[in-house]
Amino acid sequence: MADIQSPLPGTFYHQATPEEPPYKAKGDAVAEGDVIGLIEVMKTFIEVKAEAAGTFDAYVADNASAVTAGAVLATLVD
Amino acid sequence: MAIRRLFIANRGEIAVRIVRAARALGIHTIQAHSEADTEMLAVREADEAICVGKASAADSYLNIPALVEAARKTEADAVHPGYGFLSESAAFVRAVEEAGMIFVGPSADTIDRMGDKVAAREAAEAAGVPVVPGSDGRVEGAAAAVEVATRIGYPVMVKAAAGGGGRGIRVAQDEAELRKLAPQAAQEAEAAFGDGGLYIERAILSPRHIEVQILGDGTDAVHCWERECSLQRRRQKVWEEAGAACLDEAARAELCRSAVALAKAVQYRGAGTLEYLYDQKTKEFFFIEMNTRIQVEHPVTEMITGIDLVAEMIRVAGGEKLSVTQDQIPRNGHAIEVRINAEDPLNNFMPFPGKVDGLTIPEGEGVRVDHFLSDGYQIPPFYDSLLGKVIVHAKTRDAAIDKLKQALEALKVGGVRTTVPLHLALADAPEVRAGDFHTQWLEPWLAAGNLTADSTGGTQ
Numbered sequence: 141m142a143d144i145q146s147p148l149p150g151t152f153y154h155q156a157t158p159e160e161p162p163y164k165a166k167g168d169a170v171a172e173g174d175v176i177g178l179i180e181v182m183k184t185f186i187e188v189k190a191e192a193a194g195t196f197d198a199y200v201a202d203n204a205s206a207v208t209a210g211a212v213l214a215t216l217v218d
Numbered sequence: 219m220a221i222r223r224l225f226i227a228n229r230g231e232i233a234v235r236i237v238r239a240a241r242a243l244g245i246h247t248i249q250a251h252s253e254a255d256t257e258m259l260a261v262r263e264a265d266e267a268i269c270v271g272k273a274s275a276a277d278s279y280l281n282i283p284a285l286v287e288a289a290r291k292t293e294a295d296a297v298h299p300g301y302g303f304l305s306e307s308a309a310f311v312r313a314v315e316e317a318g319m320i321f322v323g324p325s326a327d328t329i330d331r332m333g334d335k336v337a338a339r340e341a342a343e344a345a346g347v348p349v350v351p352g353s354d355g356r357v358e359g360a361a362a363a364v365e366v367a368t369r370i371g372y373p374v375m376v377k378a379a380a381g382g383g384g385r386g387i388r389v390a391q392d393e394a395e396l397r398k399l400a401p402q403a404a405q406e407a408e409a410a411f412g413d414g415g416l417y418i419e420r421a422i423l424s425p426r427h428i429e430v431q432i433l434g435d436g437t438d439a440v441h442c443w444e445r446e447c448s449l450q451r452r453r454q455k456v457w458e459e460a461g462a463a464c465l466d467e468a469a470r471a472e473l474c475r476s477a478v479a480l481a482k483a484v485q486y487r488g489a490g491t492l493e494y495l496y497d498q499k500t501k502e503f504f505f506i507e508m509n510t511r512i513q514v515e516h517p518v519t520e521m522i523t524g525i526d527l528v529a530e531m532i533r534v535a536g537g538e539k540l541s542v543t544q545d546q547i548p549r550n551g552h553a554i555e556v557r558i559n560a561e562d563p564l565n566n567f568m569p570f571p572g573k574v575d576g577l578t579i580p581e582g583e584g585v586r587v588d589h590f591l592s593d594g595y596q597i598p599p600f601y602d603s604l605l606g607k608v609i610v611h612a613k614t615r616d617a618a619i620d621k622l623k624q625a626l627e628a629l630k631v632g633g634v635r636t637t638v639p640l641h642l643a644l645a646d647a648p649e650v651r652a653g654d655f656h657t658q659w660l661e662p663w664l665a666a667g668n669l670t671a672d673s674t675g676g677t678q
Contacts, residue, residue, distance in 0.1 A: 148571070150600070
């Protein structure tokens, strides 16, 4: 199990736009550097990237929820 | 004064500014805030405060039903929208008025009209305010394009009449180039939009951004001189001045006269700003849009005129006449404002919503800092990055730049990266000192590496 943490405080989004599907779903392969979500901070959108490879398990933080820096956003299984 | 209880539907530094102006007028202040803003300075300073929703602006500062309900519940008789958020929402004005309260700003109809680019351009033309000269509608074929261009003057911009968003825009410097470009542009427009019609307007390639502050009471209107805001990054102003040193007296007089003509023509009530592009080569100015609200950079105008713009807009909203006539509005010295944002200019302006650890605000003759910080304050990440503004006033522009440097060196916002290093570097830039810049200047200057840790002596 590996956690993906938020690099910044802000609002976390699972999708690039409301019309698009979430970046990742359970069972998806995740490569190092893959974008798994967006953090909106001060009207700027910052991509959240996986720091290690793995298999996507689940989003931990809800879509469009407020998160703190270091909050766990999603988990991977090895 | 019809206003006794003012509801402030905004946050940040402008909320503090409005609370203070209203209290000085003897008005009871009610500050709206989101769940994330309970600790902000305006909440502490206002006579009372009320939560209007969750952290997200859509749930709070943009939530018309929640704001109107909160204003009604707290028995407000007027609502001040600040800038941004709902300040230019005609729907908000109507909701406030339907609830029996006064909106501090122009009428919903004026906001609708001036918010529509085409309608605003028509209103400007009708009032004799110059707009960017262009073809009246679409142009077919190269010969017609040349005819229009000869009338409006080169260089010209050629766009697809059916297009939008800057696609397929070309610039022709002279007739030969236009004869070559026009058929290509028509062909491209045909391919892209199924419509080969073109639109031609004068290209103002390196314009300066100049704007005029106006005040109106619904009948009379005055101007409070001009500001220059040409230093912009991603279309955001970063450094603003009053007045515009590049203007000669004749151009200044004509610019300000035209702004008052438009304000009177639309029976403007409140504080407003007419924005223009200024072509320094030809000394021509062109109206581009009107902002029907108080602006971030209003303090530079207050510094040179001595007029409290926020107090004045509250008074006229309460039904009073303008408190000053045109000949009572002086233009003294020079003022500069820089925006202090929670961004790291040495890391591509990355937002930095930190916790303030040690705060020193510069003070002194001709130094003003509008902000909403306090020591220990956790800056919320949910809103824009503007923390405040450092404003200086001096007899001359040179002296103002010197004073700005001193003020910026004295400002300490511990624990947070801010745009202070950018402003210190700009204050030292020879082009800025010489006033030799335009709206397209700052980004290439940054891209050329003029702002580095070495050039600024490191981050704060």
